[in-house]
Amino acid sequence: MSKPHLVLRDVHRHYGQGDKVIRVLEAANLTVQSGELVALVAPSGAGKSTLLHLSGLLESPQGGEIEIIGIPTSKLGDRGRTQLRRSTVGYVYQFHHLLPEFTALENVSMPQLIAGVSPADADKRSMELLDLLGVGPRASHRPAELSGGEQQRIAIARAAANHPKVILADEPTGNLDPETSDIVFGALANLIKNEGAAALIATHNHDLARRADRVVTLKGGLVVDHIL
Numbered sequence: 001m002s003k004p005h006l007v008l009r010d011v012h013r014h015y016g017q018g019d020k021v022i023r024v025l026e027a028a029n030l031t032v033q034s035g036e037l038v039a040l041v042a043p044s045g046a047g048k049s050t051l052l053h054l055s056g057l058l059e060s061p062q063g064g065e066i067e068i069i070g071i072p073t074s075k076l077g078d079r080g081r082t083q084l085r086r087s088t089v090g091y092v093y094q095f096h097h098l099l100p101e102f103t104a105l106e107n108v109s110m111p112q113l114i115a116g117v118s119p120a121d122a123d124k125r126s127m128e129l130l131d132l133l134g135v136g137p138r139a140s141h142r143p144a145e146l147s148g149g150e151q152q153r154i155a156i157a158r159a160a161a162n163h164p165k166v167i168l169a170d171e172p173t174g175n176l177d178p179e180t181s182d183i184v185f186g187a188l189a190n191l192i193k194n195e196g197a198a199a200l201i202a203t204h205n206h207d208l209a210r211r212a213d214r215v216v217t218l219k220g221g222l223v224v225d226h227i228l
């Protein structure tokens, strides 16, 4: 059986010191398999962004282990973490952060070119992703010429460009109306299945969360299964 793409084992994360300490995660455990979409639903301040940042190696826990594609990360230095993050993790934010002066296609090709992919191969991969996400006909448009839902689907394509094993999304539809949210979430779910990535998606939208393979929440510093 293939190894899970993302594993958090007894992860601790707190902020501050002394009587001002905020214990966000205490012995948190989570496993996300290849092709599995896990929705993370929890109240504001519960630690959703913290969990995503830790999973994406943007922050380090004070205790526990985070494994990406079976590689333990607690003993990696900054360089090793950055390399592993760049080669295995794709991040989608609430706001797309697309580069305004570049077309949709160029925005998706950019991370591939930085990773050393040839321009022809990068454009081919970008077009495949844009088609998969239903925005192929918008490839030559700049972000300002696209709707919010289209911009977000381009951002998802960009996050998936370098074949990430783990896709992390922090409120990816938080800025969109319900109908557009539905389209964007569906496109993201389709992409995750197609690419066989492991996905952890924080969302306040329970209707969307129900479409995930599994829903989890944060309680008392633990990750627990959640029935909506």
Ligand SMILES: Nc1ncnc2c1ncn2[C@@H]1O[C@H](COP(=O)(O)OP(=O)(O)OP(=O)(O)O)[C@@H](O)[C@H]1O
Residues within 6 Å of the ligand: 015, 016, 022, 024, 042, 043, 044, 045, 046, 047, 048, 049, 050, 051
């Ligand atoms: N760098 C930091 N320094 C101190 N406290 C922090 C830091 N980052 C997060 N926190 C605190 O940790 C807790 C969890 O924050 P986090 O942003 O992970 O929550 P969240 O569930 O994503 O919230 P929201 O839904 O509002 O974005 C909060 O109480 C927050 O104030």
